[in-house]
Amino acid sequence: MPDNKKMVEIRHFKMSFGDKTVIKDLSFDVFRGEVFGFLGSNGSGKTTTLRALLGLYQPTAGDLLINGKPYSVGSRIRLGYLPEERGLYKKEKVLDVMLYFGQLKGLSRKEAKDFSLNFLERVNLSDKANTQLDKLSGGQQQKIQLGVTIMGDPELLIMDEPAKGFDPVNRRLLMNIIEEQRKAGATIIYVTHQMEEVERLCNRLILLKDGQAAAYGTLEEVKSQFGGASMDDIFVQVYGGEAKELSDE
Numbered sequence: 001m002p003d004n005k006k007m008v009e010i011r012h013f014k015m016s017f018g019d020k021t022v023i024k025d026l027s028f029d030v031f032r033g034e035v036f037g038f039l040g041s042n043g044s045g046k047t048t049t050l051r052a053l054l055g056l057y058q059p060t061a062g063d064l065l066i067n068g069k070p071y072s073v074g075s076r077i078r079l080g081y082l083p084e085e086r087g088l089y090k091k092e093k094v095l096d097v098m099l100y101f102g103q104l105k106g107l108s109r110k111e112a113k114d115f116s117l118n119f120l121e122r123v124n125l126s127d128k129a130n131t132q133l134d135k136l137s138g139g140q141q142q143k144i145q146l147g148v149t150i151m152g153d154p155e156l157l158i159m160d161e162p163a164k165g166f167d168p169v170n171r172r173l174l175m176n177i178i179e180e181q182r183k184a185g186a187t188i189i190y191v192t193h194q195m196e197e198v199e200r201l202c203n204r205l206i207l208l209k210d211g212q213a214a215a216y217g218t219l220e221e222v223k224s225q226f227g228g229a230s231m232d233d234i235f236v237q238v239y240g241g242e243a244k245e246l247s248d249e
Contacts, residue, residue: 006030006068007067007156008029008066009029009063010049012026013026013063014060015048015052023045023212024212026049035203036190036205036206037192037201037206038189038190039198039205040207040209041209041239044210045210045211046160047160049064050191054071077156079156079157079158080157081157082158090133090134093129093131094120094129095129095130097144098112098115098119099112099113102115106152115147116147122177139166157178157189158189159178159191161191162192163197190202195232195235204216205217209239215238219231
């Protein structure tokens with residue numbers, strides 16, 4: 001269950017690339033144990049914010065903190081990051097890739113193997129353990145990357161469009177896995193365009209538009225800000241002509 005301790009703090013974050021300002025002035029918190037929905041149209045600044053939080057971009061101004069400190073590779077936090085741009089070693093075998101990343105995360109070879117075989121069975125890919133990654137379908141590769149992301153019991157999971165490209169059966173499987181991670185104590189930042197995922201998973205959320213917060217709070221607080229409208233209707237109000245593009249992704 002979420003508590004009132006802050007896992008992530010973002011304060012007056014601004015980000016510019018040359019003459020273009022992508023994030024104008026953004027502040028929000030993510031509490032321990034919650035699933036935090038991070039919503040916005042393409043180009044709204046979601047990925048920029050996540051990359052700055054992970055130390056991949058130097059902010060123009062403001063503070064982005066995990067456990068009260070800027071994140072670095074040496075930070076003592078178990079972190080899982082599923083980027084929107086998927087990428088694994090596609091010429092290697094599935095199990096070999098999972099063992100490699102498990103050991104990078106500090107697991108023993110046995111721990112990584114046990115987790116990997118159990119996960120592959122869970123997502124109906126047991127027969128693919130010795131298959132080269134590039135022989136799998138896009139959805140199957142995505143499942144492998146999900147397994148790598150949640151390996152090692154991460155304290156903080158950052159998931160950028162994890163259900164993108166999944167059919168309804170695999171989308172439900174993903175939702176179940178994420179709920180299990182939350183019950184195990186993980187804090188999850190969840191980027192999505194799918195309102196049913198927001199309704200099912202998220203404790204609180206932020207809607208990002210033009211580098212600023214268009215709405216922020218619990219599901220009920222956000223709905224009340226828009227006169228009790230549904231999340232689908234709120235999306236239409238906030239993003240206007242962009243809403244169709246979002247719903248198609």
